[in-house]
Amino acid sequence: MPALDAFPRKVWNRIAGHRLRTGEPLAMAYPDPAGYGPLRERIATYLGLSRGVACLPEQVFVTAGYRATLELVLRSLATPDDVFWFEDPGYLQAQLFLRNAGAKLAPVPVDGHGLMVEEGVRRAPDARFALVTPSHQSPLGVTLSLERRMALLEWAGKAGSWIIEDDYDSEFRYQGRPLPALKSLDRADRVIYCGTFSKVMFPGLRLSYVVVPLGAVQRFHAVCASLNAGCPYLFQAGVADFIAQGHFSRHLKRMRLLYAERRAVFVRALEQVFGNRLQIELQPGGLHIVAGLAAHEDDVLMAERARAAGFGIKSLSSWYLDNEPQRGLLLGFANVADAAMAKRLALKLKKAMEG
Numbered sequence: 430m431p432a433l434d435a436f437p438r439k440v441w442n443r444i445a446g447h448r449l450r451t452g453e454p455l456a457m458a459y460p461d462p463a464g465y466g467p468l469r470e471r472i473a474t475y476l477g478l479s480r481g482v483a484c485l486p487e488q489v490f491v492t493a494g495y496r497a498t499l500e501l502v503l504r505s506l507a508t509p510d511d512v513f514w515f516e517d518p519g520y521l522q523a524q525l526f527l528r529n530a531g532a533k534l535a536p537v538p539v540d541g542h543g544l545m546v547e548e549g550v551r552r553a554p555d556a557r558f559a560l561v562t563p564s565h566q567s568p569l570g571v572t573l574s575l576e577r578r579m580a581l582l583e584w585a586g587k588a589g590s591w592i593i594e595d596d597y598d599s600e601f602r603y604q605g606r607p608l609p610a611l612k613s614l615d616r617a618d619r620v621i622y623c624g625t626f627s628k629v630m631f632p633g634l635r636l637s638y639v640v641v642p643l644g645a646v647q648r649f650h651a652v653c654a655s656l657n658a659g660c661p662y663l664f665q666a667g668v669a670d671f672i673a674q675g676h677f678s679r680h681l682k683r684m685r686l687l688y689a690e691r692r693a694v695f696v697r698a699l700e701q702v703f704g705n706r707l708q709i710e711l712q713p714g715g716l717h718i719v720a721g722l723a724a725h726e727d728d729v730l731m732a733e734r735a736r737a738a739g740f741g742i743k744s745l746s747s748w749y750l751d752n753e754p755q756r757g758l759l760l761g762f763a764n765v766a767d768a769a770m771a772k773r774l775a776l777k778l779k780k781a782m783e784g
């Protein structure tokens with residue numbers, strides 16, 4: 430969850446309100462299933478400038494969240510027996526979605542350099558898809574090394590497979606500049622790039638996007654027109670204006686500083702309250718902390734207790750598929766406003782975990 434208290438709500442209300450009041454007939458008609466044209470243009474420009482992704486607006490499809498993106502990709506490119514490399518541990522929501530869709534998952538372990546590509550090639554050389562979070566691995570937070578990026582692209586090129594790059598929160602990096610996306614190195618057009626407005630704006634918008642290879646644009650068009658009737662015009666137009674008027678880049682700049690501060694404050698409070706019961710190794714970016722627990726601790730139970738006390742905390746071990754799970758808690762820090770709140774929350778969490 431991003432910092433909801435720090436979102437420029439007044440600006441947003443003004444922009445969205447203006448679109449509502451102007452009452453364009455377009456707002457009342459069926460939207461373009463591929464997305465509102467000016468928003469697709471803004472996204473293409475933003476990706477070129479900020480993520481090193483060179484694409485045409487025609488390659489950008491606006492979707493209603495990452496799982497809607499996955500659905501569009503699967504319906505456009507997958508067949509029933511396709512195998513998917515899946516990071517182990519990996520994003521739980523994506524795992525549940527793919528299992529529900531009947532996809533066959535090949536778990537590929539993750540270490541300090543990200544997805545172990547060699548291991549993927551050894552276990553499932555003929556997989557049709559690889560789902561990866563290269564900028565900020567979900568949930569461990571590590572970055573996929575350049576060597577592995579090149580190996581992954583080489584494998585996909587040779588095997589004729591697709592790489593689905595989930596670039597969900599790469600804008601928030603606290604050491605150095607955000608790294609270019611994996612897609613920026615993709616000479617053979619094997620990478621399907623996925624982004625979302627959930628972290629950079631707010632998740633209630635339900636707006637995300639996917640950049641599809643040029644050769645697949647027609648296929649995606651046909652599928653998205655038959656799948657649903659697109660995302661609501663008003664929010665798309667509002668986001669396009671928010672970007673065009675410079676609010677988006679200002680907001681990102683502010684949030685980078687704010688999140689770095691909030692993370693430091695929250696980690697300090699956790700260390701004070703928990704001592705070395707929680708092992709916190711900070712990663713360069715992201716909106717959550719991975720707090721390791723000793724092997725004898727039941728992180729699933731701890732997270733359940735925390736949730737019962739009102740926290741939105743997840744257990745690390747439940748994000749594993751095959752690999753020997755590490756125990757730990759995934760803790761969001763974006764909404765921890767100050768030191769007093771951090772201390773209060775840390776104490777409340779400790780109490781909740783004790784049952």
Ligand SMILES: Cc1ncc(COP(=O)(O)O)c(C=O)c1O
Pocket residue numbers: 493494495496520562567595597624625626627632636637
């Ligand atoms: C790993 C990962 N991918 C993608 C997303 C974005 O999902 P959505 O666009 O559905 O909000 C999230 C959101 O938390 C995430 O953690």
